[in-house]
Every structure is written in structure tokens, then in C-alpha cells.
Amino acid sequence: MAEEQGVPPVDPTRVAYVYMQVADHVAAQIEAGTLRPGARLAGERDLAEQYGVAIGTIRRAIQELRDRGLLVTLPAKGTFVPEQLSTDDADLRDT
Numbered sequence: 001m002a003e004e005q006g007v008p009p010v011d012p013t014r015v016a017y018v019y020m021q022v023a024d025h026v027a028a029q030i031e032a033g034t035l036r037p038g039a040r041l042a043g044e045r046d047l048a049e050q051y052g053v054a055i056g057t058i059r060r061a062i063q064e065l066r067d068r069g070l071l072v073t074l075p076a077k078g079t080f081v082p083e084q085l086s087t088d089d090a091d092l093r094d095t
Contacts, residue, residue: 009052010022010051010052010053017060018053018057019053019057019058019060019064020061020064022047022051022053022057022058022061023060023061023062025051026041026061026065026070026071027065027068027070030070030081030085035081037081037082037083037084037085038080038081038083039080039081040078040079040080041062041071041078041080041081044059062079069082069085070082070085
């Protein structure tokens with residue numbers, strides 16, 4: 001099902017935590033411009049279904065992306081790509 005919606009399947013045999021695979025994929029979408037500043041992410045249940053993982057895995061991935069400064073979550077509103085990424089992240093892309 002994940003492949004049908006353009007989401008690569010998560011590989012549980014890969015030597016990386018599944019939540020990191022999800023986080024890295026979302027980060028790549030942000031960097032590529034597929035997810036633009038101000039874009040709202042799908043809900044946790046929808047993301048879990050798209051990636052074929054548990055909701056807890058999605059929550060950890062979202063937390064990882066918040067820690068990286070790539071997402072912000074507003075209670076009762078949703079999770080968004082910030083209008084301006086943190087300067088640390090911009091510096092990483094410039095190198």
C-alpha cells in the first residue's frame with residue numbers, strides 16, 4: 001500500500017531504526033520542495049497507514065523532525081513545515 005501512494009516501503013531489515021527511515025524520507029521531501037514551507041502533514045493515522053508502521057513509530061519520526069527543526073506541531077492544529085527552517089538546517093544544506 002505504501003508504494004501505491006508514492007511512499008517507499010520501510011525496510012525493517014535495514015540497519016536503521018524504522019522511525020529514522022520515516023524521518024529521513026520526510027526530511028528528503030522537505031529538502032526537495034515536495035513539502036513546502038507552511039505545508040501541513042497528514043494526520044498520524046494516515047501517515048502510519050501510508051508507511052505501513054505503527055502510530056508510535058510516526059510519533060517518534062515527527063519528534064525527530066521537530067528536533068531537527070524541520071517540523072513544528074501546533075496543538076489542535078496539526079504538524080507543519082515551518083515557514084522558515086532553523087538556521088542550523090539551512091547551514092547544513094549550504095555545505
